[in-house]
Amino acid sequence: MKAHTTSAALKAQARGALLGHYLPLSGAYFTLALFRYLIAVPSGLYSIRPPFGTILYYGIAFGLDVFFGIFSAGIAFLFLSNACGHPVSAPGIFAGFSREPGKAMRIQLLPSLLLLIPNSVADALLTQYLATLQDRWLYAGLFCSLIFLPFVLYVKILYSQVYFIMLDFPEMSASECLRYSRRLMKGNKIRYLYLMLSFIPLMLLGFLTCGIGLLYVYPYRQQTYAAFYLDLMSRQQRR
Numbered sequence: 669m670k671a672h673t674t675s676a677a678l679k680a681q682a683r684g685a686l687l688g689h690y691l692p693l694s695g696a697y698f699t700l701a702l703f704r705y706l707i708a709v710p711s712g713l714y715s716i717r718p719p720f721g722t723i724l725y726y727g728i729a730f731g732l733d734v735f736f737g738i739f740s741a742g743i744a745f746l747f748l749s750n751a752c753g754h755p756v757s758a759p760g761i762f763a764g765f766s767r768e769p770g771k772a773m774r775i776q777l778l779p780s781l782l783l784l785i786p787n788s789v790a791d792a793l794l795t796q797y798l799a800t801l802q803d804r805w806l807y808a809g810l811f812c813s814l815i816f817l818p819f820v821l822y823v824k825i826l827y828s829q830v831y832f833i834m835l836d837f838p839e840m841s842a843s844e845c846l847r848y849s850r851r852l853m854k855g856n857k858i859r860y861l862y863l864m865l866s867f868i869p870l871m872l873l874g875f876l877t878c879g880i881g882l883l884y885v886y887p888y889r890q891q892t893y894a895a896f897y898l899d900l901m902s903r904q905q906r907r
Contacts, residue, residue: 673899675863675892684893685751686825693887696746700739707732717760726788730780737776737831744831747894767835774842775830782823786816825860826853832897837840852900863896 741764793809
């Protein structure tokens with residue numbers, strides 16, 4: 669069997685696909701970041717009498733995470749379309765609203781549930797640190813983040829292909845898309861983890877430019893993920 673396509677080759681494919689298309693794809697990511705900023709959980713909910721305020725805060729955060737599954741479908745649509753040579757434009761980020769938005773949210777439900785406790789515990793501890801400035805909360809938050817990190821990465825990798833699958837196989841139900849993503853990633857988790865980690869230096873450089881550089885890094889990363897998916901599917905078809 670032919671060797672796996674290397675990360676360098678996938679990135680080269682991504683750069684080729686992005687030529688002439690950076691503006692609409694960067695615009696799509698900027699739009700998504702703006703929406704996430706505008707549709708954020710009010711931090712003031714924390715000040716409501718505990719534990720009601722805390723429960724309300726994380727309940728709304730969970731609901732928003734599931735809702736943004738629709739935008740994840742839109743992002744997948746944009747970059748998969750671009751990888752296949754189809755025209756793309758920034759409004760394509762809303763494509764999830766016209767392609768079974770309910771299914772997109774049902775797909776997001778399982779990863780969001782699995783990551784609810786890891787994300788909530790670390791966030792609650794770090795929020796407590798910001799409120800009190802006591803180092804013990806900071807150390808506890810960082811410790812919990814490190815403890816949960818392997819599990820968080822595992823879940824993200826396991827379901828990393830799910831929105832590409834949803835778009836490629838519209839006849840599949842949400843649960844079938846989730847199962848197929850698990851199947852595709854069998855034997856490919858380390859490859860995908862390496863691909864994820866390889867973008868960290870570029871991400872750090874992007875942050876050093878006050879986030880402006882991320883308008884290059886995010887499309888580049890997502891286009892590489894789309895190339896990874898197409899590589900997985902080409903191997904499935906040859907079996």
